Amino acid sequence: MLRNYFRIAxxxxxxxxxxxxxxxxxxxxxxxxxxxxFTLVKYHLNFDxxxxxxxxxxxxxxxxxxxxxxxxxxxPSPLPEIFRDDYTVAEKVARIxxxxxxxxxxxxxxxxxxxxxFAEPAFFDxxxxxxxxxxxxxxxxxxxxxxxxERMAKKYFGxxxxxxxxxxxxxxxAFTVSGILKDLxxxxxxxxxxxxxxxxxxxxxxxxxxxxxxxxxxxxxxYLLLRPGVTPAAVDxxxxxxxxxxxxxxxxxxxxxxxxxxxxxxxxNPDLNGIKLNGHVDKKNLWALMFIGFLLIVSTxxxxxxxxxxxxxxxxxxIGVRKVLGSLRGQLFSQFIIETxxxxxxxxxxxxxxxxxxxxxxNVLFGTQVEINIIHDPVLLIFLLLxxxxxxxxxxxxxxxxxxxxxxxxxxxxxxxxxxMGGFSLRKGLVVTQFAISQxxxxxxxVIANQMRYTRQANLGFKQDAIVMLPVPDNxxxxxxxxRSQFSxxxxxxxxxxxxxxxxxxxxxxxxxxxxxxPEMENFSIFFKAGDDxxxxxxxxxxxxxxxxxxxxxxxxxxxxxETVKKLGLKSFKEALGQTAVINGKTGTVVGIVKNFHNQSLxxxxxxxxxxxxxxxxxxxxxxxxIANLRPIMASLESTWKTVxxxxxYKYSFLDDRIAQFYKSDDMxxxxxxxxxxxxxxxxxxxxxxxISFMAARKTKEIGIRKALGASVENIVWLFGKEFLSMLFMAxxxxxxxxxxxxxxxxDTFAYRIGLGLGVFVLAILISLLIVTFTIGYxxxxxxxxxxxxxxxxx
Numbered sequence: 001m002l003r004n005y006f007r008i009a010x011x012x013x014x015x016x017x018x019x020x021x022x023x024x025x026x027x028x029x030x031x032x033x034x035x036x037x038f039t040l041v042k043y044h045l046n047f048d049x050x051x052x053x054x055x056x057x058x059x060x061x062x063x064x065x066x067x068x069x070x071x072x073x074x075x076p077s078p079l080p081e082i083f084r085d086d087y088t089v090a091e092k093v094a095r096i097x098x099x100x101x102x103x104x105x106x107x108x109x110x111x112x113x114x115x116x117x118f119a120e121p122a123f124f125d126x127x128x129x130x131x132x133x134x135x136x137x138x139x140x141x142x143x144x145x146x147x148x149x150e151r152m153a154k155k156y157f158g159x160x161x162x163x164x165x166x167x168x169x170x171x172x173x174a175f176t177v178s179g180i181l182k183d184l185x186x187x188x189x190x191x192x193x194x195x196x197x198x199x200x201x202x203x204x205x206x207x208x209x210x211x212x213x214x215x216x217x218x219x220x221x222x223y224l225l226l227r228p229g230v231t232p233a234a235v236d237x238x239x240x241x242x243x244x245x246x247x248x249x250x251x252x253x254x255x256x257x258x259x260x261x262x263x264x265x266x267x268x269n270p271d272l273n274g275i276k277l278n279g280h281v282d283k284k285n286l287w288a289l290m291f292i293g294f295l296l297i298v299s300t301x302x303x304x305x306x307x308x309x310x311x312x313x314x315x316x317x318x319i320g321v322r323k324v325l326g327s328l329r330g331q332l333f334s335q336f337i338i339e340t341x342x343x344x345x346x347x348x349x350x351x352x353x354x355x356x357x358x359x360x361x362x363n364v365l366f367g368t369q370v371e372i373n374i375i376h377d378p379v380l381l382i383f384l385l386l387x388x389x390x391x392x393x394x395x396x397x398x399x400x401x402x403x404x405x406x407x408x409x410x411x412x413x414x415x416x417x418x419x420x421m422g423g424f425s426l427r428k429g430l431v432v433t434q435f436a437i438s439q440x441x442x443x444x445x446x447v448i449a450n451q452m453r454y455t456r457q458a459n460l461g462f463k464q465d466a467i468v469m470l471p472v473p474d475n476x477x478x479x480x481x482x483x484r485s486q487f488s489x490x491x492x493x494x495x496x497x498x499x500x501x502x503x504x505x506x507x508x509x510x511x512x513x514x515x516x517x518x519p520e521m522e523n524f525s526i527f528f529k530a531g532d533d534x535x536x537x538x539x540x541x542x543x544x545x546x547x548x549x550x551x552x553x554x555x556x557x558x559x560x561x562x563e564t565v566k567k568l569g570l571k572s573f574k575e576a577l578g579q580t581a582v583i584n585g586k587t588g589t590v591v592g593i594v595k596n597f598h599n600q601s602l603x604x605x606x607x608x609x610x611x612x613x614x615x616x617x618x619x620x621x622x623x624x625x626x627i628a629n630l631r632p633i634m635a636s637l638e639s640t641w642k643t644v645x646x647x648x649x650y651k652y653s654f655l656d657d658r659i660a661q662f663y664k665s666d667d668m669x670x671x672x673x674x675x676x677x678x679x680x681x682x683x684x685x686x687x688x689x690x691x692i693s694f695m696a697a698r699k700t701k702e703i704g705i706r707k708a709l710g711a712s713v714e715n716i717v718w719l720f721g722k723e724f725l726s727m728l729f730m731a732x733x734x735x736x737x738x739x740x741x742x743x744x745x746x747x748d749t750f751a752y753r754i755g756l757g758l759g760v761f762v763l764a765i766l767i768s769l770l771i772v773t774f775t776i777g778y779x780x781x782x783x784x785x786x787x788x789x790x791x792x793x794x795x
Contacts (some may be wrong), residue, residue: 005223010342020343023304026686027347029679030300031387035372036362037293038383039355043370044281047267051128055284056226057093058260060240062216065255066524071271074218075258078211079243083222087239092225094123095198097208099219103473103648104194105168106156113649114152116169117192118201126225127190133163134179140197146175149193151181169196171647173204186369189267197770207616213256214249214512214521215584224260226328226443240590251520252512286668292676299680302430303687304340304395340396341388348388430725431687432465435731435768436738438684441677443739443764447756448670451747454602454662454754461675462503463624465541466653468634470621470641472498473648477553477615486640487623490635495538499531500617502655503539503597508660513610515568524567526583526608527599530617536594538624545573546592552613555586562596564608583610598689601662605751620653630655681771688724688775724772732765737786739764785791 051057060079062072084093100115121140124131131139132150139147146167162177169175174654175196184191202209206219209358226235240258245566269282355372363370374381473482480498487496501508511524530534533551536543536559549557555755558581565576573593580589599607625633634652641650660667739758745751 003533014625019307022305022686022689023343024347025388026300026303026683027391028350028354029342029683030296031348031391032446033676033679034293034357034387035351035355035384036381037289037357039380040362040366040374041290041372042379043187043288043368044286045646046269048190048263050185050186050187051126052262053225054263056228057263058224058226058235059124059230059263059266059272060222060224061261061378063257063259064216064525065257068288068332070525072216072218072510073261073272074216074220075222076213076216076256077209078213078247079258080222082243082247083224083239084473089227089235089239091227091228092122092125092221092662094120094126095220096120096123097198097205097225099203099205103170105155105647105739105795106165111647111649112155114194114649116196118198118204119195120198123195123223126223127386127785129184129190130182132180132182136179139179139194142176142178143200144174145178145197147179147181147195148177148290150192151246153177153180159449167194169204171568173200175200176193187362197731201687205609206607212585214252215288216511217258217507217509218507219278226284232262233474235260250519251523255521255523263423285665288669289672292673295440296388296676296683297438299434299683299687301391301395302434303683304343305430306687308336308396319545320429337392337396337721341392342588344388344395348384357392358720365671398657428723431724431730432727432734433727434684434687436735438680438771439732439764440734440739440742441673441680441758442767443735444743445670445677446760446763447672447739447743447747447754448666450754452670452748454668454752455666455750456660458602460504460659461541464502464504464655464659466625466627467502467538468623468625469502469636469653469658470623470637471595471646471648471651472619472621475615479644480615481619483621483640483644486622486644487637490633492626492638493620493623495534497532497534497538497622498615498618499535499619499620499622500529500614502622502658503529503541504600504659504662504723508599513564516581517581524608525579526564526610528584528610528617529609530614531611532613532615532618535611535622536624538577541597542595544593544595546577546590548592549611549613553615554556554654555588555612557591557612558583558588559592559611560590561594561606561609563591563606564610567608581610586612588612601659602752603662603749611765626680669695685775687772692724692776721773721776724776725769727766728765728772731752732761736761736764 048054060075060083062073062075064070080093080095083090097118098115101113102116104114104116105111111251121137123140124136131147134147139145147532148156148162148167156162156167157165162180165177175351181193181195184193209215225230236259240260243251243258244256266272267279270282276700323325343350354370359372360368362368371377372380374384395547431674443467472483474678475498484496484498487493506527508527510527511525514521517794535541535551543559544562546559549559560576565573569577570576574595578591580587594611596606599609599658623637628639637652638650674714734745739761744756747756
């Protein structure tokens, strides 16, 4: 019996090629998107789940309660030792410091730019990064030891034995390789592959190792393995709260608060994305993708239902004959389910091929290493089987019931009743739903595109065009002086400044401030921009009051921005000028007030900022160049830089490219939305074709009569068009408020955002109207041009 069903199903597929192709393609597109979304979501949800004690691993983070609450994955440097020495709630405590863009060399000629981690030995007791060679207990206890991954061992030493080989950090510190780690899995946020002893940090970065309770640096982090039975809530309330009370005065204890963050939260928390090589992923985006995948599957099912009902009248005689010959309802229903399963099965195979072809682009877009392999991924296999079953019974169930319950007499007459064909109101509701899905995605795409355009065109308060950023690996005053002199002599270089970073940058340190004669620290953190006396003019910052800072190699004078003056509660800029401030342990005079500028992306607001000279913070050189002579300028820059820094790797970036990285996650989400919107539109067009086919079949004689009575082609086309227009506007009434609510929530993540005006919705309905017009145009015109004699002929 089953074999018979499949044979008949195959014959029906071959007989109705157009119907089969449309359904298979519709299903394939929807299922391919579902596979990609499922694989991507599963990949991110599995991050760092391979550690045996993952449920007991936590990171301590800082929660700064000032005029507004801010968060940092880092902690003050004395906290880890206090936690380890004075409390017993954790089995293991490990400090780490992550430093990016550091030069690792094996010889004079072999140099590599890497992210390195200074870590305590307990780090490898907390985390399950298997050690292939070496002794876990001693490998980071030796101040001259280094631990690297297999990949790094091959990269640095080829096929030679790496154990005992020497690595140099920034050509100043030497380390001997004492351990080899197994290559890191793709699903971890800990991407560093070079580990050095934490006790050596003071030799490389003395300021990082300095013990001071008021300095929170996100690169300095601490991880814990809690004892069994110890809850994070108890640690937050009893231990970390006690540390704040003991080591700060009453006022500052209310500002500096510390809490635990679960390992499973690190990958998804945008406020605490301290480890950023893989980048955090907002769970809201994952849920949004899952919802979009669900909508696409719903849309494909609607297509199939409408196409099946449209074809049911053409199969009425077949149904009638089979019923007269004794076919039972269950047999007819089973036959249709088998046909649906065959179409869905073929579509799933095609979808798998489409997903595999699209996967490399998805991995490039997200910087992931996702694989689609049903043999080695039983979860994916189960998902596909469940998806297939759901699609078959949702898509085939309703049309199958219509066919199975049809009256044989009417079926033989080719006149299935409106009730038997499924009330038009239901099919109309399905198409309205499909229209609403497409319009929801279209509105979302328009809004995201407009916001992305706004972020690129917005005035950040400084110049970002034609500014080249060069690293300064050696910021000794002599080296800086040499670079400044030689860069200034290059034709086309208009401005040169040495600084910690650009006005807007990802990692800007913040600290406390005590103003003038006030006895206590202010109730807000201030962000530090280290720059020389050319910083203001190079980046086009505007001084509103006072003057610029004078050239100096130490902290002597401060420039405040407007927001700092506001936070200090001062009524005018003059009240700040000439006053003394103590910031980060340094005392200086406020000499000028700078117009507000953005410290980070437009997701955040304006921060209080101070600018001061500090040569040991000058890790970058920013050059304003004449873009008309770009190629010779860049060649001269490279030559000059390499002459002064022969032992380092030359790399440069343009400031506008750096700023674009702020919105990398938003851009990736936008590109995915674009793709899924296009897929939704294509699937929707298939659905429209299905319904117009049904309507054309139902109205064949009506069209013939109307044409015989003198109706024009335009009248016939309008006969079809008016019903679709009513459904389109009904869908818009559903999609518009839902899209407004959804996109308002998304826009609220930006402190500076576009308005959600009427124009967005007008554009969306016009796009939808255009798509509908083109989709139904061909089929309705074809029906209108049919010879009325053929339309009226009765079989």
